[in-house]
Amino acid sequence: MIEAQLLNGVALGSILALVALGLTIIFGLLGLVNFAHGAFFMVGAYAGWIVYTQTGSFVLGVATALVFAFIVGIVVERVLIRFYYKRPPEDQILVTFGLNIVLVETVRAIFGGKTQLVPSPSWGQGAVQIADFVYPQYRLEVVGIVALTLAVMWLILFKTRLGLIVRAGIDDALIVNILGINVNRTFMLVFALGVAVAGLSGIIDAPIVAVYPDMGTDILVQSFVVVVIGGVGSFAGAILGGIVAGEIVSVTTAFAPDYGQVMLYVAMALVLILRPQGLLGVEGRA
């Protein structure tokens, strides 16, 4: 049983890592904490789910979630977010929180509040035998998909010109601007990229948790915890934090089901007391 729970922790943790990565990139470069991140997760899940049920192709659904969330990210950044880069952080939080309400309620108005079950894709149904227990195949594939996405994100951030600008911008946006780089456009792309990753996470998670308008709320808070545990602005920190958080929830649930979620926040408090900058965070940046 414990092996199965450990694997569950990896599956949950990998989704959290992906969501937290989008959050931490947006925050790292734009200095903006996106309280609507969970709503984008949900929007991606709905977009993917519709295409998936219409066409029967999960891959097409995933592609739709990614592209649709990216477009929504561009639109939201141009229409709203870009006016907030120079506002105090409290205003940024309030406006993204308002955006969260609007996105969730729009989806609720269109699709209703009902929970919609999403079947696993044809290539993810059934279970596999691992050692002496069977495990749902799709959850293993989720870990694979997330690993692949993280690899692509790593390539974008560490091997492209955009990534170079992003990383330089996280270190010192002012200097990057002085060097004559169009930070404005980079900001837009980074915001949309973070949102797209959130949307992708949503459709990948959909067969595990089903889709409903509030599905992003818990994920949002948990990914905050991941960022606090892993360290802000750290690529590796998001992954480590995600896995640690996933394992804490899963393993605690195995022994004391009532305390699964509670332990997550206790762990966060401990990290905060013992290592305020997070496990892999750089001191002083926070």
Next chain:
Amino acid sequence: MKLGPVGDRSGLWVEGAVALFLVLFPSIFAAIGAGTDLATRILILGLFGLGVDLIFGFTGLLSFGQAAFFGSGGFITAYLLIHNIVTNSLAALAIGTIAAAIFGAVIGALALRQVGVYFAMLTLAFGQLFYFLDISPLRNFTGSENGLPGVPKPTIPLGATTLDFSSSIGTYVFVAALYFIGFVVARRIVRSPFGAVLRAILENPQRAAAVGHRVPRYKLVVFTIAAAYGGLAGGLLGMFQGYMPPEAFSIDQSGEIIVMTVIGGSGTLIGPLVGAGVWIYLRQELQNIDAIAGIWKLILGLVFILLITGFRRGIVGGIMALARRWRREG
């Protein structure tokens, strides 16, 4: 934040105006076809919002975890009364309020290690911790997702007799009296030397620290006070509804009280009450219009975004700015 100088007593008319309003409020609501219960609910959230305003509007600390105190104060008060551990409503409220303040001091001590966005994220996470504690490990005390039904209406034993506030207007009077005390206390706080330091922290924490104020201590004290306001309001909610709902602990509750405070005007003590009034009254009215019953929250969400973007001072702050300009020009 154009308040009078410290120690200025000239502003007692504000307290008088609030008292007069509280007396007239049920009649005003009756005149526009809204009930006394709606007025009571607005006062309860206005009281909750006073605490939020003290930390956010006057000190600049944006907490997304205030539901933790609203819920814990509410459930402790409700539990004591339901099980007859305490029969005096005021005593039960006092215990719930003090307990919420203690939780506030503990969470504040942890979350205030960080500032700005980190503080907001941490308070949100601690709020969720309380929510999950309520739902799972403490379900034998809190009724988990069912909440606690059967909370008695407010009564105060006075020697041989008992003051009974169980009628609709009686509950209003009980809540209004406590709201008034809460308002006066909050006003005294922001106009005291302590309040002056809070405003200094709001405007520039580094400068406040540089001139020798112990900024962390001030933040912790005001955060604890805000938690007490939340706990008191939560206790009143249970008595008023006769039922303590688990949603009192939810993120939505934490978010809604911030939205109300900002709509009304953070940094003005009347703001939270006006915001609660607008939000709750509009919710009620919009839900009664068939065409938009399902999207009332969407509409209020859009209004909120517009307010944040263009009218950051909220309703009361905007009116005060207009009045000042008018006075200057006139």
